[in-house]
Amino acid sequence: MTSSPVITSVGLLTALGAGRQAVTDAWREGQMGEPLADGAAAGGRRSVAVKARGLFPEQRGMLRRMDRLSRLISVSAALARDDGQGLGDPKELGLAVGTDLGPLEATWNFLTRLREKGPALANPMDFPNLVPNAGAGYVGILLGLQGPSQTFCQHELCGDEAIAWAADGVRTGWFPGALAGGAEEFGEVRARGQLATRCSDEEQVLGEGSALLLVESQERAEARQARPLARHLGFRAETVKLRSPLLIEFHGDALERLVSRTLDSVGARPEDVGAVLASPARQPEIAEGVERALGRSVPATDHDVRFGTFASDGALRVGLAALLLSDRSLPVNANGELRDGPLALVVSVARGGGLCASLLGEVEA
Amino acid sequence: MTVDRPVAVTGFGVVTPIGIGRTSFAEGLRSGACGVAPITLFDASAYRSQVAAEVSGDVIAAARESSLASGITVSRRYGRAAQFATAAVAEALHHAGLHAEDLGDSETGLALGGSTAGTLEAEAVMLEVDDGEGFWREVSNLQLLLAPVGSTADILAAGMGLGGPVTTISTACSSATNAIGQAMRWIRSGRCTRVIAGGADSLTRLTHAGFNSLSLVDRERPLPFDARRDGMVIGEGAAFFVLEDEARARARGAQLHGRVLGYGAIAEAHHLVQPRGDGDGAARAMGLALADAGVETDRVDYINAHGTATPHNDAAEGRGIVSVLGRRSQAVPVSSTKSQVGHLLGASGAVELAACVVAMNEGFLPPTAGWAERDPEIPLEDFVAGGARPAQVEHCLSNSFAFGGNDASLCLGRV
CATH class of the missing domain: 3.40.47.10 (Thiolase/Chalcone synthase)
Incomplete structure (x- = not known):
């Protein structure tokens, strides 16, 4: 890596x-x-x-x-x-x-x-x-x-x-x-x-x-002696067929497969994921799909109520993931939970059936 | 790990102002037809220019055979741009011997370039009401959902039951070229084995008014590279390609119609609207595409230029070509398909690449229709004037340059 x-x-x-x-x-x-x-x-x-x-x-x-x-x-x-x-x-x-x-x-x-x-x-x-x-x-x-x-x-x-x-x-x-x-x-x-x-x-x-x-x-x-905050390890995007092509639906099974394939594609282990930044964060299907892929509940950000949501906020979440990976003392959410592994998973679900997952990792000292 | 795989064109489909479908389009190119005519889609009487290159004829009827064969439904329901896109995709899949049922795996992707999507339909509501509140009363949810530029890809992806990545790139007039370049990169890297790639745009009041306001639109017809040129004429349509990992395509017995060999993209970082006068941006994009393809400049047989017919673009592009090809620039034929189909904005790069595929497979150079007067500011020699002419094209470039200084070029090779 x-x-x-x-x-x-x-x-x-x-x-x-x-x-x-x-x-x-x-x-x-x-x-x-x-x-x-x-x-x-x-x-x-x-x-x-x-x-x-x-x-x-x-x-x-x-x-x-x-x-x-x-x-x-x-x-x-x-x-x-x-x-x-x-x-x-x-x-x-x-x-x-x-x-x-x-x-x-x-x-x-x-x-x-x-x-x-x-x-x-x-x-x-x-x-x-x-x-x-x-x-x-x-x-x-x-x-x-x-x-x-x-x-x-x-x-x-x-x-x-x-x-x-x-x-x-x-x-x-x-x-x-x-x-x-x-x-x-x-x-x-x-x-x-x-x-x-x-x-x-x-x-x-x-x-x-x-x-x-x-x-x-x-x-x-x-x-140029720039200090890396995090590594961008991998990314995968897939599409799920929807009942209406222009709307948004949440399919936990599809997300579970996507997360597993993303981890496999870079040779990462589910147990190494220490923080999840998913959107929309409060959809139970998303949380459940990610949890099934990772085999456990992982600290998740509450970014949506604190930053507000916007379509391209996946970029903001990748940035936040980089900050979480560069500073272990930075809490994952307002409850003060800390990340418990060296990887961060950023997941987005889109109108039209698009799903994507980005995987970021800590930079070795 | 980086995997590098040759990328083959196994099918394509087109909807253009000079013909719907590959056969009509090729005939139009060969005959030097020009699709420019008075605008019928909306009342253009108050605009500086009242002409455009509209798609005429019944797209749904023309696409019927492809639609049945590919399992892609072409309908008016989702608006004009989506109708063009689905018709072109249906033809491309049929040409490639594929059916929508073949595309559900996670290694088949879609890369679309566009800029207008459902704007034509939403703006019609906006311009017919008395005030902004009226818009919200009259507009339908479907019209709102179709307005974002990504919606055309949603409709295509759903129609094909696609399982892989879907992307929409919107870099104004280089959108489709960048989308095809992205598709090529997905296949080369092993991310996808097959990508449906291209572009679609419809004429809109918004773009027509905008380019009119900038005085970049000709009142009669576009005359690229001609001393009399006075601007572009906006067109509409779509072109899509089935791009495949060549080994996989051969293994399934697909016929190959060309190879996408190289892609170059740069930012001019100069001006939001005007190209660099010395053509440096254009030259860098072309040079990178050739380097990516591993094709020496002496093997370039033809350039399908961006050739908008605006004074600045054509002169800068001419200088850029000279910068890349050197003395050979005087021997390489350069033509602009926009002289026939107008400027299809986000879709232009796809339709112009389709013209290159036709040129390679049918053995003729598409002309710069209407060219007659040399401009000393454009240091090129051969604009394929006076009509199409026979030629064997082994390697060619297709250029697209855009607002924002987004320049892109594709290098295509004959199989």
Whole structure:
């Protein structure tokens, strides 16, 4: 397993705070995220723009042109840049962003203007922001990332998948490292749409945020004396046939098979998994499927009520898993449970029948 | 452990403005047909440009034989983009001699590139109501569920009963090329033995208005690489391929129609909309695809260009080709299929790769329809002007460049 890619920086912009230290402190203290109803997610709506200006003081013009989702992605990219030992040579890095809904609020606003003012007055400054890869495009420019760039949009798997793409690219020698993760914005259009289609319910805490991690080869990390937080050991995605292809269902048996295959694919033992970060966390079918695969109950995070949920939050959970693996004293949940093994399992279930599992491991001292 | 396996094309299917199905598409390419016409899908009278390359004809009827043979239902229920996608997938599976019942294992995946999904249907509601509240009263749950770009893959995966990984990549105009590249990587690494890969997009008011607002749309027809070019014309359609581990494909007796040999992808990190003027991004993507394929530049017989017909893109791409091929760039034919089918946005790379497969298997070069006037800013010689022409193509490149500086190129080889 020594050749597995390592995670060396995390850029977290969440309802619990911005940056590794703030998020870790709030998590350790068992804090809950700021309620979104107050517009305080990710430190408050206005403060995302303020943060962005502080992190990219030379690029205020570009930041003004961005939509909100692109700003979230840019801020978390800068937080990853400023975390740990930074990014190293950015030109050789790839970039992958997961986002299910993309720039939804900006798209709504563009269509509203189209309806009210007509096509002749469509704003040419707005349209480029409406492609899902706009955020990745801006980050590439801001940080000078010139490797392959992907934007993944397969619902709740997209954040996990972006990081797995980066790990695979490093593992196969395609590129030496990549910034990868996911982001989603919160807004009225998303909230109303999710409630109308029952993709969420009134008990679910809808969240927003962005998490970008630096995934790189161990050799690159060593060369720049960057301390790895965790290893990305493996990833597997499968699909289960649903009664309705556009909805979400939970199949514990399918998840059990997926987790077992993921462990087998990297030669890992179920008893070594010491923490589970699954979403949606409170679905009993998910917990039971994972428990059957692991043969026991493993401490699980309560991230969904503390960060809120969003489709690409698999990236946030992979980042949290890396932090749990780098610091054994960091509790897995607000109950203060500690991880009891050297591996962390991140599981996501998506609309359309997608399931995925990522396996992360401790880095040997 | 990294496993490296050759990736074969064992089937493909297309829905395009110049023909639905492989045979019609090939005939359209050969004849130099142009699918650009006045827009009928919505009232375009208030737009700067009122033309587009729409898919005309009955897609469901055209796909009937493939649908029955492959077990894939093609219907209007899930919207226009999904209808194109299911029809193209049904044809691709039929062509490959596969049935939906063959695809339930965990080693068969789906990689889709797209950008619009159910936007056409949802925006129709949005633009017909008086205010935002009206939208929420009128819109159906199905229209909401179809709006996210990942929904097209949901419908395909369910229709095929797929058991392996499913992904949607949305990097604007290079989406499908990146999806096919990802599929190739899945097979090469041993993650999948077979992947259904391609792209689908429909015309929408949103994209038409957006490109109009940027003054990137021609009012008549696209003229790639021509001195008179004045912008793209938006098209719609889909193309999907069955890509297989070549050894497995041969073992089941499948006919091979080409090999996906290499994939290059880069970020320009330059500008969100405009390419680098020196073509460096385009050159890097092409160079990486050739290096990945292990194909020397003197073995490239044809380039299917991104060729949008916008002033900046075509000049930059021309310089990029010169940078990669050197003096040989003057001898290698370069054409743009967008001159015939328009710009299919997220699906463009898939349809253009299908044009390459046709070129290799049918022995002709698709033309740059309408090309007549040389532009001194584009340092290339041969645009396949004046119509399709016979040629034996052993290796070719298919380019896709996108907003966000997402450039990608695929290298295809003849079997």
